[in-house]
Amino acid sequence: MLDMNQIVGSHDIVLLTLDTLRFDVAQRELAQGNLPVLSRYISAWQPRHSPGSFTYAAHHAIFAGFFPTEIDNPAAPRLMAVDFNGSRTIDPRTRVFNEANIVAGLAQAGYFTLCIGGVGFFNKKTPLGMTLPGLFQQSYWAENTGVTDPASTFNQIEMAKQLLDQQQGQKAFLFINVSAIHQPNYFYQYSNKQPDDIESHGAALRYVDSQLANLFDYFKQRRNTLFILCSDHGTCYGEQGYVGHRLAHNNVWTVPYAEFIQRAVVE
């Protein structure tokens, strides 16, 4: 396990939630060599259990330090946590904050905190859509970073780079809720056929992968960076009669997880 007491304060931290990504599709695409950018960093996804079955629930837990749980070891120590009496998943490598969530904790530790949405819970259009973005010092959403724009990931990363360029001297906690894999995703298939299905789900992930080098290369020029990539929940395409998420099904609660450090290029 990483020692987060060494990382917080010295590294940039990037959290990407690949919204709605299913574990089985993520692992299949990686194993088949369809994710050339991510393959430079990971050889497999860890299967984990999400703390929630839909975006709002899962992100509240994640921002409180409850990242998806190791399936074989649910009591594994957590990377980051907020002070909570009796927690058995905190050890000396866990960075424990006194604030109510890790976003506020990282801000208190000197980080510039930035949220780029995302699906509807990050669209800032209503008080509910402000709740999660409101945890951050700066938060942004636009139609072209939302679920309906086929270039959403490109737009999200470009927006993040532009905003981080203004904070070069400060360590950053960047959160992007990657919206591309969330429905609708049919337009990532060459055939463009509707409705969404497990094949267009995979095609959307391949699109996301094609954009990530732009983000990884950017941080290589900034400083050493911890990347955490996970899904917030999966989704069903008719298995056992279930469609969508916000329901209890293996395809919803099992999510892919990865974490890795990228070293900065020393000039």
Ligand SMILES: [Zn+2]
């Ligand atoms: Zn979600």
